[in-house]
Amino acid sequence: MTLPSFDLETALRDRGHLRIAGVDEVGRGPLAGPVVAAAVILNPDDIPEGLNDSKKLTAKRRQALDKALREWAEIAIGEASVAEIDEHNILRASHIAMIRAVEALNPAPDYLLIDGNMIPRGLKIPSRAVVKGDAQSLSIAAASIIAKNWRDQVMVDLAQQHPGYGWDANAGYPTKQHREALQNLGVTPHHRRSFKPVHNILYQE
Template sequence: MTHPDYSLETEAHARGARFVAGVDEVGRGPLAGPVMAAAVILDPNNIPEGLNDSKKLTAKRRALLYDQILDCADVGFGEASVEEIDTHNILRASHIAMARAIADLSNRADHVMIDGHLIPRDLDISAESVIKGDAKSVSISAASIVAKIRRDRFMESLAQQFPGYGWERNMGYPTKEHRSALQTLGITPHHRRSFKLIHNI
């Protein structure tokens, strides 16, 4: 099993980039809540141990790494609201969130590595797409951890205001529990009306 490393970042530095950011988003699949993105510029001399695709880590390990990343790296956040998801579409909204995360960095990145196979339009900096990037680049895996923790915590707080949908467990994904709550409780202002399942209700 291969682990992400710093080699893509090293290549970008060799081409003259000073601040290289990894970018990832979370929340494209859920029926509710915003899509959130993070951009992370790691210090090559202080990279937290054990960075990996957030889906391969335990919740406890993710939370620990989240704190370490915030302590030692330059981190930017971005999100796109449910309204923006419904107005544009989920792919465009996730790209808007990514662009906001890049803009939120303290240092202006001069090269960004985007998880996936598409680069958001309107980016005015050097960028590359990295398929399965969170398993290849530690900067992208750090971004995936930060974005996931941020969104999970947001959905947990929304669950307090809108109980019954199980958002503290399913984070807005279309689980059996969430689907049956939609039938009995109806939709909330946080549901994505452009998504077929919600639209049909």
């Protein structure tokens, strides 16, 4: 398994950029809950070992890396709400979350490495979009871990308010349990009404 590296960041540092933030979001696919982004500036002298795309790590490993990152790196979180997802669309909402995460870093970064193939409109900082960035850049991988842990915890908290949907286990993704609960228990305020499975239940004939 090839791990992400610090090569992109090192090249940027050689060009004079010192505050390079990796940016990633999590939660585009779920039927419920917010979309969450994180922005992380790693300290080149103290990079936690084992950083990788959050999807390739166990929950226990993600928790340990999350703790290490909070100690050694600069991190910020941004969210876009279910209402914003329904108002704009999931892509724009995920970009709004990314912008909020970047703006929450203080002092501001001087360069952004953004996971994906698009740079969110409205960002004023020099940026590069990196396709499959969480598998290439340690800063983006770090952001993916922080964003995923944060969002998973949000969904665990929401699961206590709305039992039956399995959000503590499925994080709002459309598992069999979640889809059956939608049919049997109905739609909660935390469901994305613009998403087809939810929309279809609300507007069944």
